Amino acid sequence: MSTSTGTTTSGTGLDATLLTRVTETVRTAGDLLRERHTPHARGVELDEIVAEIHANDDAVLNILKEPLMAARPGARWAEDELAGGALPPGEWWIVDPAEGNINHVHGMSDWAVTATLVRDNHPVLTAVHLPLTGDWYTAVAGHGARLNGTPLRVSAKTDLGAALVGTGQARPGEDEHTFHRIGASVTGMLIRGLVVRVSVPATLQLIHVAAGRMDAFWQFSDVRSGLVAGALLVAEAGGTVTDTRGNPWDLAGDDFLATAPGIHAEAVSVLSPIA
Template structure:
């Protein structure tokens, strides 16, 4: 993956602009936070989540598009699959929106630039801590400017791993796959975390705090930023059968290299 685009701002220089824009969006989201859950019915919860999205996009969408003239915006944050050629912003204005609405702390603002189907730049900002996880293709992954490296573990039996659902209302077959995968990883691993959102598990894989994350999904906005962070932190990013991951992959696995093959052996039979 290239770290620059002909005739435009190099991605390394663009990173500072994107980080500033995402941090501004994070300020808005932090101000909207409440210590209690908002809404009791599904309709009320969805309305609160949409209000969060709208407030963030009001300050984030225009600066990102302006930072990369000619780039386009992937509107549906729950969509998956390939994007047309060119540069696309894949953004989750509130990654972990359900947590934010329920007064919890596991949420972030994420922005990734995808060029011709490959993520080349990513920023994950945690407004409550002020932390910035950043990556540029070929330039490594960083936390507040400090390089990240995935776990050095080689024994799946000692591994802390994680998974979760990608969107509300997944089909029953996906739920059964999730359940079966958790059972098998509990048998073969040490501890399994089941939580949302995906990105907040993937930053821990990139930082070497956890050892693997998998998901039976192709939702772009929850995967592309974390995929680049893990890859740039020298992790393995594939589907659950060990094939290199792409936007068209039906599922996802990010792992420390030393346990990746073992994780594939556990997950690949689950159909």
């Protein structure tokens, strides 16, 4: 995946009708997640926070799974939203019922519902709904990315020194080596870039890259559900999606980089030495 996913919709059945069905399903699920949102944090102890997160997931999955499986007969369902790595060949739904769930249960606003159809480890269709704003981001491989139906385009920047970039951890409890890599990458980008954001979830940063509001996002992780929607949106908006060494990215990759094309080489030069 570079400036496109390498997959087109010709002969695949990925038409406007399917995208409409997926978008409607995701927006219905988002309505429920919005009803569950509070302006204050829910839970103090870790077990209370985890219970709130699971309750969000369970409630929203009940709305998402059946319609999505019916919309694409033959596709399989990736059960573990925190899992990473390649999937067996064929089509899979990768869904995050509450992308940014930790923000949701802490009364924050940066969370979403996502559903992405993946074929042979490449995303080919996605819908991302932000229930608090009503915004919806969609992309189909070979047909561009859109915000509320309006085409998206990545940033035209060519100087990393003028770039707003971001990263974050993919899941709680990452190993210490990953945390050191994150820290080293932030330091490197603070030196070479303009401003560095460190936040979660990944999708909420990647939609900014696709819309040209941010210029790059990277992550030392292979968590599928946080990357596939944004990867397709950025690629279809004209961005470059690789691993941090500049190699083509798919679900088998260990890490991830999405940038405006004009700063990709500089971003790789910062990130690729970090082992």
